[in-house]
Amino acid sequence: MHVLITGANRGIGAALAARYRAEGHEVTGTARQQARDLVPLDVTDPASCAALAARLAGRPLDLLICNAGVYPDGNEQLDTGYPAGMWAQTLATNVTGVFLTVQALLPALRAASGAKIGIISSQMASHTLASGGSYIYRASKAAALSLGRNLAVDLAPEGIAVGIYHPGWVRTDMGGPAAAISAEESAGGLVARLAALSPGTTGCFETWDGRAHPY
Numbered sequence: 001m002h003v004l005i006t007g008a009n010r011g012i013g014a015a016l017a018a019r020y021r022a023e024g025h026e027v028t029g030t031a032r033q034q035a036r037d038l039v040p041l042d043v044t045d046p047a048s049c050a051a052l053a054a055r056l057a058g059r060p061l062d063l064l065i066c067n068a069g070v071y072p073d074g075n076e077q078l079d080t081g082y083p084a085g086m087w088a089q090t091l092a093t094n095v096t097g098v099f100l101t102v103q104a105l106l107p108a109l110r111a112a113s114g115a116k117i118g119i120i121s122s123q124m125a126s127h128t129l130a131s132g133g134s135y136i137y138r139a140s141k142a143a144a145l146s147l148g149r150n151l152a153v154d155l156a157p158e159g160i161a162v163g164i165y166h167p168g169w170v171r172t173d174m175g176g177p178a179a180a181i182s183a184e185e186s187a188g189g190l191v192a193r194l195a196a197l198s199p200g201t202t203g204c205f206e207t208w209d210g211r212a213h214p215y
Helices: 010-021 044-055 084-110 135-158 181-196
Strands: 002-005 026-031 039-040 065-067 116-121 162-166 204-209
Touching: 002 010, 010 026, 010 044, 010 181, 026 162, 044 084, 065 084, 065 181, 084 116, 116 135, 116 181, 135 181, 135 204, 162 181
Parallel strands: 002 026, 002 065, 026 039, 065 116, 116 162, 162 204
Antiparallel strands: none
């Protein structure tokens, strides 16, 4: 199986790449800056996405995991924070970047039999569980959830399944040292979820450990 993971240079993305490689799969990991064993990809740049697609031309892609993301507004204050530039940067990465990546890699996904797309969202995408704050990140992850569910509808006739996942509160640069689980635990759960993803479950919003997540 050929797996492509965006944002594979650290955290959950790196743990996913390590897990799939350990299972014997071919992994293409990407990062904004080129590094050893990683392909350069700026998900906010259409030219960069097109270059990645050209690099993969002729190679089927069985699984695309859209993991790259940013969370810049955890400490912003409602009265004075959340500047417009922060909104633009976050939405460009967490939402537009997901769409541009999927769009660019559709030929490679279509070349595989029963390809899958996994979108890493967050429990903070849920309007049911809204708890305030982090407005930009919450809005971007809610948009990524909506994007994934609509992609699931449009790609279902082609046999491409799409799943959206909350990876857990993970001990990464984003989640912080007090988080509940390790990147390796999160990756193990996500690998299981993606293995179970099928045309019958396309459009699902699930937690890393297999629970249906409220919208």
